[in-house]
Amino acid sequence: NDESPVNDWDAFLEEHDKIVFVTAGSQILDYKDKAVILFQSIIGAMQASDMNGFHLIICAGSTLVQELSSGYDNVTICGWVPQHKILSTLAQSKHKGSCAIIHGGLATIKECVYYEVPFLVLPLGKDQMDNALRLEDCGINNRFHLEYIKPKCLRYFINQVLQDYKSRLNLKKLSSIFRIAEQKHTGAKAIAHLAENENLDDFEWD
Numbered sequence: 001n002d003e004s005p006v007n008d009w010d011a012f013l014e015e016h017d018k019i020v021f022v023t024a025g026s027q028i029l030d031y032k033d034k035a036v037i038l039f040q041s042i043i044g045a046m047q048a049s050d051m052n053g054f055h056l057i058i059c060a061g062s063t064l065v066q067e068l069s070s071g072y073d074n075v076t077i078c079g080w081v082p083q084h085k086i087l088s089t090l091a092q093s094k095h096k097g098s099c100a101i102i103h104g105g106l107a108t109i110k111e112c113v114y115y116e117v118p119f120l121v122l123p124l125g126k127d128q129m130d131n132a133l134r135l136e137d138c139g140i141n142n143r144f145h146l147e148y149i150k151p152k153c154l155r156y157f158i159n160q161v162l163q164d165y166k167s168r169l170n171l172k173k174l175s176s177i178f179r180i181a182e183q184k185h186t187g188a189k190a191i192a193h194l195a196e197n198e199n200l201d202d203f204e205w206d
Helices: 009-015 028-045 083-090 106-115 127-136 151-163 165-183 186-197
Strands: 018-021 055-057 075-078 097-101 117-120
Touching: 009 083, 018 028, 018 083, 028 055, 028 151, 075 083, 075 151, 083 097, 097 106, 097 151, 106 117, 106 127, 106 165, 117 151
Parallel strands: 018 055, 018 097, 055 075, 097 117
Antiparallel strands: none
């Protein structure tokens, strides 16, 4: 894929234990300037000594990936990433200490919750603030504001989201609810089976 410098994602994710995954969603050009500020700030944050051992993956979209650059070994900038694979991998015990920073779109929120990946929400527009507020109603306090997008603040928020026991517990509860709901839908199970096996030959239809 021309938009990704990673040839083998399985090997890449296995190589790095602690990962910060950052995405601003598929409609990124609707709030391009805000997204660029986020990406540049998190790149800067990764160079602090307290981020040693972390690797940053940025999904910048096919347009913005041309405008971003980093010569740092612990930063990988992509136009496209296999988001499901990344989040499902970060859910494994090997990657304890990893997290995501997202814009607050419903699809990405659902995936973070489903895989129980600690995540920060930076609402950039549209319905994203409402989505973040709904998370707070569920006891998941992970929202921050544009004015706090500075490297030092981002490092503080990452540390907080990884250590917020109460939010982690509520994330676990919400993840369980999502998984139970998902299991009740044959269509969703069929899609998951297809993604894993590349066919539906052995799928048991309800």
